[in-house]
Amino acid sequence: MKADMDSLYEATDNLINQQFYSGGQDIIIGRTAEVHLKISNSGQIIKKFKNMFNDNLNIFLKGNYKEFLTPFRKIKGVTDDLIKEINDELNKKLQYLQGTDFDTIVLYTIVLSALITRIRDLHFNSTIDEIRRRIKNKVKVSDSKIQDELDNLFMRNHDYISILYNISYLDALAESFNYKKVAHICKIQKGKYINRTVNLLISKF
Numbered sequence: 001m002k003a004d005m006d007s008l009y010e011a012t013d014n015l016i017n018q019q020f021y022s023g024g025q026d027i028i029i030g031r032t033a034e035v036h037l038k039i040s041n042s043g044q045i046i047k048k049f050k051n052m053f054n055d056n057l058n059i060f061l062k063g064n065y066k067e068f069l070t071p072f073r074k075i076k077g078v079t080d081d082l083i084k085e086i087n088d089e090l091n092k093k094l095q096y097l098q099g100t101d102f103d104t105i106v107l108y109t110i111v112l113s114a115l116i117t118r119i120r121d122l123h124f125n126s127t128i129d130e131i132r133r134r135i136k137n138k139v140k141v142s143d144s145k146i147q148d149e150l151d152n153l154f155m156r157n158h159d160y161i162s163i164l165y166n167i168s169y170l171d172a173l174a175e176s177f178n179y180k181k182v183a184h185i186c187k188i189q190k191g192k193y194i195n196r197t198v199n200l201l202i203s204k205f
Contacts, residue, residue, distance in 0.1 A: 005057060007105055008054075008057050008060075008104070008105070008108055009054055011105055011108055011109060011112070012050050012053045012054055012112070013050065015109060015112045015113065015116065016046060016049065016050055016053075016112075016116065017046075019031060019162075019166075020166050020169065021042070021043075021046050022036065023043075024043060025038075025043070026038055026039060026040055026041065026042045026043045027039075027042075028042055028163075028166050028167065028170055029166070030159055030162030030163040030165075030166060031157045031159070031162035032162075035159045035162055035163050036163075037163065037167070037189060039170065039182060039185055039186065039189070040182070040185075041179060041181070041182050042170055042174075042182060044179070045170065045173050045174055045177050045179050045182060046173070048177050049075075049173055049177075052071055052072065052074070053112065056068050056071060060108065060111065061104070065087055065090055065091075065111060066083065066084075066087045068111070069083045069086060069087060069111075069115060070083060072115060072119075074176055075119055075172065075173065075176045076123075076172045076173075076175050076176045077119065077122045077123060077172060078118075078119065082118060082122075085118075086114050086115055086118055089114055090110065090111060090114055093110060093114075094107075094110075119169065119172065120165065120168075120169045122172075123168040123169055123171065123172045124164065124165045124168045124169070126168070127164050127168045127190060127194065128150065130194055131150070131194055131197050131198055131201070132146055132150075134194065134195075134198045135198055135201055135202060138198070138202060139202055139205055141205050145205065146201065149201045149204050149205075150201070153197070153200075153201075160193050160196050160197045160200065161197070163193055164190065164193045164194065164197065167186050167189050167190045167193065168186075168190060170182070170186050171183055171186035171187060171190060174186055
């Protein structure tokens with residue numbers, strides 16, 4: 001399994017930017033580029049996050065995936081237990097792939113995607129919990145009804161949901177790298193889209 005470092009750097013860029021960041025423009029995007037927010041200094045934060053991957057590529061290439069993942073304890077919400085879970089998940093996937101023809105870039109994509117997805121979902125789920133809480137404070141409605149309407153938004157990848165997914169992610173990264181002003185802006189924007197989502201869902205009950 002051979003891949004030059006430039007290909008791995010490019011993979012880092014592509015995987016982190018994908019449906020999240022418009023490179024070099026401080027613009028956070030949603031499902032499509034039409035749904036976007038300009039947040040100053042977001043590019044600096046994302047570059048620092050990318051560097052965490054790129055600076056440890058030699059460890060990855062040696063196959064030490066748990067060691068490669070360990071520095072990400074710096075990211076808010078990433079614990080030793082979470083790293084162990086991701087590593088166990090990766091080992092299962094790699095066992096399944098044994099005997100098949102896959103290259104280093106494919107393997108790197110699997111490792112990166114496993115970590116990024118866990119980080120994103122962790123913080124997005126907290127945002128969804130807040131949406132549920134605010135709805136319950138405003139109207140009397142069952143948890144299952146709220147979930148049904150949320151599932152409908154997820155299925156359509158509604159604009160509010162797609163941008164909330166990414167604001168929650170950027171907020172966590174901003175806090176992790178101590179960009180307090182960016183984190184504050186993210187929280188304001190997150191609150192705005194949480195309220196819009198709450199109002200949208202309440203209108204359906």
